[in-house]
Amino acid sequence: MVEPLLRLDALRKHYGGLAVTDGVSLDVLPGEIHAVIGPNGAGKTTLIHEITGLVAPDSGRVLFAGQDITRLSLPRRVRAGLARTFQITSVVPGFSALENVALAAQARAGSSFRFLRPAAAEAALNEAAMAALAEVGLADRAAVPAGALSHGEKRALELAIALATRPRLLLLDEPLAGAGPEETERLIALLTRLKSAYTILLVEHDMQAVFALADRVSVLVYGRLIATGTVEEIRGNPEVRAAYLGEDEA
Numbered sequence: 001m002v003e004p005l006l007r008l009d010a011l012r013k014h015y016g017g018l019a020v021t022d023g024v025s026l027d028v029l030p031g032e033i034h035a036v037i038g039p040n041g042a043g044k045t046t047l048i049h050e051i052t053g054l055v056a057p058d059s060g061r062v063l064f065a066g067q068d069i070t071r072l073s074l075p076r077r078v079r080a081g082l083a084r085t086f087q088i089t090s091v092v093p094g095f096s097a098l099e100n101v102a103l104a105a106q107a108r109a110g111s112s113f114r115f116l117r118p119a120a121a122e123a124a125l126n127e128a129a130m131a132a133l134a135e136v137g138l139a140d141r142a143a144v145p146a147g148a149l150s151h152g153e154k155r156a157l158e159l160a161i162a163l164a165t166r167p168r169l170l171l172l173d174e175p176l177a178g179a180g181p182e183e184t185e186r187l188i189a190l191l192t193r194l195k196s197a198y199t200i201l202l203v204e205h206d207m208q209a210v211f212a213l214a215d216r217v218s219v220l221v222y223g224r225l226i227a228t229g230t231v232e233e234i235r236g237n238p239e240v241r242a243a244y245l246g247e248d249e250a
């Protein structure tokens, strides 16, 4: 049995009478892209927040690499190897692409650079930031202010920011949101490249992208997981088709 990198164990979160995550259990295995899909309001964002620590579950556990991180702060989770991108673009427009990545790497790395002299620390930070930019195909855009990047490039920059912390698990919250058809194609190609190097939990509305990228898919409906399986299993699952995909799309 392969040990999961991330295990969600019966996560439950209520807002008033509304069960937003209703006993969600799932495993993300090392090296896989595990997609979570579900209609609007199904609880996907809340689930991501429970994994990052932004929302505390009422009950249940989040295990990361075998460690119970349910009560750890966000910075401590990042240090343990979790990284996420955001649904809403979160880069600083006036700073260059390189500065955005370097600042995020420094902020999230905490004290890792503390023992270096300032000049050496800056060089090390810039080197790590350049490597992350190269990984997402933005090396030649390093000096461009983030605000002048295209929407697709900004999404790639957010990925670079996440990668600069050398995460063991990437949480991607709708990485294709707002992208046009061409940008979507480019971002899918980028995520396909990253797939060989990272374990990824992906929340995404674009079904074609999910089916192209995911090794396994979990389907969340009204806070409950109704199915987990391979793309073929999910596409062929009658409950999923009825609850979510619709006969036409499946």
Ligand SMILES: Nc1ncnc2c1ncn2[C@@H]1O[C@H](COP(=O)(O)OP(=O)(O)OP(=O)(O)O)[C@@H](O)[C@H]1O
Residues within 6 Å of the ligand: 015, 018, 020, 038, 039, 040, 041, 042, 043, 044, 045, 046, 047
């Ligand atoms: N802080 C909160 N207080 C009260 N209700 C909330 C809160 N956060 C989320 N909800 C409710 O919980 C439900 C699930 O929301 P969530 O954003 O997790 O769903 P989602 O699957 O990410 O939706 P979308 O696909 O639209 O982003 C919704 O009905 C939402 O209104």
